[in-house]
Amino acid sequence: MVTEQKPLHKIFTAVPDRYDLINRVFTWGQDAKWRRKTAALCLETKPVKILDLCCGTGDLAIDLAKNAPATSSVTGLDYSPQMLEKAKAKAANAELTTPLNFIHGDVGDLPFTNEYFDCIGISFAFRNLTYKNPNTPRYLSEIVRVLKKGGRFVIVESSQPPNKLLRGLDHLYLRTFVRWMGTSLSKNKEAYDYLTASASKFYTAEELSELLVKAGFKTVTSNRLMFGATAIHVATK
Numbered sequence: 105m106v107t108e109q110k111p112l113h114k115i116f117t118a119v120p121d122r123y124d125l126i127n128r129v130f131t132w133g134q135d136a137k138w139r140r141k142t143a144a145l146c147l148e149t150k151p152v153k154i155l156d157l158c159c160g161t162g163d164l165a166i167d168l169a170k171n172a173p174a175t176s177s178v179t180g181l182d183y184s185p186q187m188l189e190k191a192k193a194k195a196a197n198a199e200l201t202t203p204l205n206f207i208h209g210d211v212g213d214l215p216f217t218n219e220y221f222d223c224i225g226i227s228f229a230f231r232n233l234t235y236k237n238p239n240t241p242r243y244l245s246e247i248v249r250v251l252k253k254g255g256r257f258v259i260v261e262s263s264q265p266p267n268k269l270l271r272g273l274d275h276l277y278l279r280t281f282v283r284w285m286g287t288s289l290s291k292n293k294e295a296y297d298y299l300t301a302s303a304s305k306f307y308t309a310e311e312l313s314e315l316l317v318k319a320g321f322k323t324v325t326s327n328r329l330m331f332g333a334t335a336i337h338v339a340t341k
């Protein structure tokens with residue numbers, strides 16, 4: 105895919121040095137715990153080949169490679185070279201039980217054969233692939249293509265609290281504190297305007313489940329966290 109057809113590419117190549125810190129602050133330190141939970145759900149079925157899609161600075165890939173059986177291998181893929189540099193530096197200092205390699209690539213054109221992975225995990229990037237993104241159908245068909253039949257696609261992502269009052273408070277929190285804090289620490293207003301707008305209008309757990317079933321997954325279960333402001337979805341092909 106040529107660069108002009110890659111929505112958000114500019115935002116993610118202007119990755120701030122404080123990217124991890126910003127995530128930690130606005131999730132009150134919970135994002136690391138949620139990724140560990142996502143990794144545990146990926147590893148439950150003892151996958152051999154594992155993909156961290158849109159790996160960013162590599163935290164989910166590293167959690168996977170620390171806990172996966174020694175016979176498995178983990179790949180992290182992202183289209184931002186700047187994110188991948190940070191991921192590689194972090195992985196070099198981590199104690200891993202399995203091989204971990206990072207690949208520069210686009211979800212719209214995954215460089216793997218059909219049914220290559222036993223499990224695919226994605227942390228805080230499924231919204232980028234599916235919120236008002238013209239390439240969504242292509243992304244979903246690529247994910248389904250490279251996942252084995254019976255394999256899991258595990259997503260941790262922002263969601264919508266079912267309770268209306270809590271949903272309103274969550275949106276207020278996003279529009280005020282998260283936007284202000286993200287913009288001040290990163291100096292990248294566009295990135296945090298996008299984050300707050302997309303997170304407050306993103307799918308409910310039910311809508312996301314419907315999208316995945318339409319894309320070809322057999323079952324989807326959702327586990328709400330933080331009153332439903334975040335959720336982990338496990339889709340099985």
Ligand SMILES: C[S@@+](CC[C@H](N)C(=O)[O-])C[C@H]1O[C@@H](n2cnc3c(N)ncnc32)[C@H](O)[C@@H]1O
Binds near residue numbers: 116183
């Ligand atoms: C919000 S960050 C999340 C990063 C990481 N997974 C985490 O948990 O912090 C979204 C990531 O998705 C990557 N990304 C977005 N669209 C992509 C695409 N079409 N192909 C590959 N990577 C993509 C961006 O470069 C960025 O690193």
